Amino acid sequence: MTGMPSILVVEPSAEQSKHRAAGVMVRRDARVSADTIKKQLKEIRDYTRANHATLVDQLKRSLEQYPGVKLFYAENSEKAASYVRQVAGETNLASINKSNVLVNELRSKLHALGLKTYLRYFTEFNNFDVATFKKSVEEYWSVPGMHARGLVESFEVRRQFSRLSSNEARDYVAILGVNAVSAADGTILFLQHMSNISKDLEQATKIIFVVSVEKVLKDRESALFHTRSMGIFGLESILLDLAPKPEEAYDFDSLPVMSTTNDREVHLIVLDNGRTGLLNDGYGDLFLCIDCRACARQCPIGKHLLVDRGMVYSPKNYVLAFLQGAVPPLDECLHCGRCEVECPVDIDVPTLIWKTQMEYAEKKGRSWKKRLLDDPEILAKLGGLTAPLSNWASNLPVVKWIMELTAGIHHGANLPTFHRRTFRDWFKGGSGE
Amino acid sequence: MSDTVIYFSGCWANYYGPEIGKALVEVMKKNGFQVVVPEQKCCGMPMMANANLKGAGKNFNFIMKSLYGAAYPDHDVITTCPSCNMMLRKEGRKFFDSAEAAWLSEHIFDADEYLLKLHKEGRLNTDFRPVPLKVFYHNPCHLKVQGLTQVPLDLLKLIPGVQVVGSNYYCCGLSGSYGMKKANYDRSIIIAQHVWDEAKKSGAEAVVTECGGCGLRIQSGTGLKIIHPMVLLSQAYGLTDVQQVA
Numbered sequence: 001m002t003g004m005p006s007i008l009v010v011e012p013s014a015e016q017s018k019h020r021a022a023g024v025m026v027r028r029d030a031r032v033s034a035d036t037i038k039k040q041l042k043e044i045r046d047y048t049r050a051n052h053a054t055l056v057d058q059l060k061r062s063l064e065q066y067p068g069v070k071l072f073y074a075e076n077s078e079k080a081a082s083y084v085r086q087v088a089g090e091t092n093l094a095s096i097n098k099s100n101v102l103v104n105e106l107r108s109k110l111h112a113l114g115l116k117t118y119l120r121y122f123t124e125f126n127n128f129d130v131a132t133f134k135k136s137v138e139e140y141w142s143v144p145g146m147h148a149r150g151l152v153e154s155f156e157v158r159r160q161f162s163r164l165s166s167n168e169a170r171d172y173v174a175i176l177g178v179n180a181v182s183a184a185d186g187t188i189l190f191l192q193h194m195s196n197i198s199k200d201l202e203q204a205t206k207i208i209f210v211v212s213v214e215k216v217l218k219d220r221e222s223a224l225f226h227t228r229s230m231g232i233f234g235l236e237s238i239l240l241d242l243a244p245k246p247e248e249a250y251d252f253d254s255l256p257v258m259s260t261t262n263d264r265e266v267h268l269i270v271l272d273n274g275r276t277g278l279l280n281d282g283y284g285d286l287f288l289c290i291d292c293r294a295c296a297r298q299c300p301i302g303k304h305l306l307v308d309r310g311m312v313y314s315p316k317n318y319v320l321a322f323l324q325g326a327v328p329p330l331d332e333c334l335h336c337g338r339c340e341v342e343c344p345v346d347i348d349v350p351t352l353i354w355k356t357q358m359e360y361a362e363k364k365g366r367s368w369k370k371r372l373l374d375d376p377e378i379l380a381k382l383g384g385l386t387a388p389l390s391n392w393a394s395n396l397p398v399v400k401w402i403m404e405l406t407a408g409i410h411h412g413a414n415l416p417t418f419h420r421r422t423f424r425d426w427f428k429g430g431s432g433e
Numbered sequence: 434m435s436d437t438v439i440y441f442s443g444c445w446a447n448y449y450g451p452e453i454g455k456a457l458v459e460v461m462k463k464n465g466f467q468v469v470v471p472e473q474k475c476c477g478m479p480m481m482a483n484a485n486l487k488g489a490g491k492n493f494n495f496i497m498k499s500l501y502g503a504a505y506p507d508h509d510v511i512t513t514c515p516s517c518n519m520m521l522r523k524e525g526r527k528f529f530d531s532a533e534a535a536w537l538s539e540h541i542f543d544a545d546e547y548l549l550k551l552h553k554e555g556r557l558n559t560d561f562r563p564v565p566l567k568v569f570y571h572n573p574c575h576l577k578v579q580g581l582t583q584v585p586l587d588l589l590k591l592i593p594g595v596q597v598v599g600s601n602y603y604c605c606g607l608s609g610s611y612g613m614k615k616a617n618y619d620r621s622i623i624i625a626q627h628v629w630d631e632a633k634k635s636g637a638e639a640v641v642t643e644c645g646g647c648g649l650r651i652q653s654g655t656g657l658k659i660i661h662p663m664v665l666l667s668q669a670y671g672l673t674d675v676q677q678v679a
Binding site for chain 1: 442446447449450451453458474475479481484488519527528573574577578603604606608611613614615617620621623624645649652653
């Protein structure tokens with residue numbers, strides 16, 4: 001190894017509560033409110049958004065002093081995947097981590113190029129007694145406020161790699177989405193809840209880090225703050241898709257240790273994949289995201305989309321994937337607005353979702369079912385004028401089936417009761433009381 | 434003292450729950466307010482949800498002009514539907530902002546919020562009769578996301594006899610016509626189950642919620658009577674008997 005930047009692995013400890021962790025993050029002896037953390041985080045994110053091109057250039061220059069690391073700027077996921085394929089060479093076996101860029105943006109492209117990817121995270125569930133946990137994905141999803149239940153965590157740098165030893169090298173490639181990179185010195189930061197990342201850093205012969213362009217931060221301090229913030233604000237979201245998936249697990253530990261002591265290869269892909277193009281399109285706030293998935297925890301439909309689409313789901317990730325052309329518009333959205341509530345950087349995700357839907361409708365038109373249901377007053381007026389007949393009729397099985405076939409209203413749906421005399425009639429005294 | 438307040442009833446209280454609108458008028462009268470109901474249309478949120486931005490904008494702008502005309506410069510606007518409230522106060526402005534909308538956003542209140550505000554100012558008529566009732570309170574998403582989670586509970590606490598035996602902040606899964614659509618129905622029922630289970634196990638005799646849609650969904654899964662806080666308050670003032678309200 002001819003030199004590489006530091007790799008810092010931030011991990012939780014079971015010593016302190018979430019808010020205590022927020023305090024520790026700034027000063028060891030003081031409790032700091034989550035609002036203080038958010039303010040500082042917002043400043044870091046705003047700076048990154050405003051200076052992303054400069055920061056990427058700076059990162060390139062910083063990495064020039066580390067000939068052991070090759071940097072590749074990928075405009076899109078296809079180019080990133082081709083680069084990975086080229087680096088992997090003879091090897092088809094790859095370990096990936098459960099990050100947005102890997103699972104949502106690169107995985108299918110890697111598969112198309114013949115690489116077999118496994119989420120090492122899932123093999124680590126051997127440590128859990130599933131029978132004791134007895135938790136399904138859905139149950140985890142509805143865990144209400146783990147902090148309130150006294151879950152204790154804090155996030156600190158627990159491991160640091162400044163060189164990679166070849167003693168444990170195995171013949172596979174690790175492709176790891178990183179949480180942040182420092183443009184000033186190239187330091188790479190990970191948030192790790194188990195040991196999958198450390199193991200890949202110890203074992204993979206070829207390591208390819210992937211950083212999405214908005215995760216290139218000013219300096220090590222900012223990158224560390226960002227990473228720890230992801231831990232703190234994402235603490236209650238880590239359980240969301242904590243479901244072992246046997247088909248995604250692979251026992252990398254049991255691979256034979258390679259006898260040759262060749263240097264291990266390290267690459268860093270900076271992935272844009274449509275992100276910078278969104279900055280001037282009204283979607284610039286997506287650049288602020290730290291991927292904590294606090295929005296996902298609030299989302300009532302999250303668990304369904306997670307199961308249906310096999311993605312690292314969050315409402316924000318879905319919006320991004322839609323804008324990248326990877327998924328259809330989010331018709332499943334209830335527009336409850338909850339995804340905004342806990343966002344540490346105040347991204348107005350609900351409005352971004354509205355915007356994607358309106359723009360899609362503008363381009364592609366609206367289905368006639370949508371047209372039929374968009375003005376509740378037409379139906380209400382009609383039902384009111386013909387009440388109580390309308391109430392009787394709308395409960396007839398045959399009418400319910402006709403409504404399902406024509407308007408797409410499920411036959412089991414309860415409909416509201418129409419009133420011949422509306423409130424405003426009563427108020428005006430027109431129909432009397 | 435007689436003051437004036439502007440009431441935006443929205444579609445639910447107008448067409449499906451007229452008892453809510455009537456209760457609001459009576460409750461405000463009991464507090465010395467004259468209620469004005471200006472010309473209005475659907476708030477536009479259902480149109481937004483069906484990607485009809487143009488239609489939503491037309492309604493929103495119409496409402497803003499009408500409410501502004503009635504309210505500016507001295508009066509406040511109150512709503513009884515959380516979704517109308519969120520649309521008129523917050524969501525609509527993101528797409529169709531205007532000087533009227535900006536002024537109104539500072540003067541539109543949810544009815545619970547407005548009455549609790551009056552109480553904090555020492556202006557709420559608390560001449561309540563006891564309403565002996567065990568209730569489960571369901572906080573609709575569109576109040577939750579505006580930070581109005583504790584306000585309704587604080588208001589209910591003022592009514593003697595009302596015992597809140599449970600409450601929740603989950604989504605009911607209905608969201609207007611969303612949960613009625615064939616494409617969403619099964620998913621929306623799974624989402625609702627959590628709310629149904631909690632309401633049923635609470636031992637409540639009735640469910641209190643502000644949202645007509647949430648009420649419809651909770652009633653269908655629990656069989657419990659659904660009461661808007663304004664209807665409960667009007668009973669406390671001796672004006673309505675909640676047992677008689679559908």
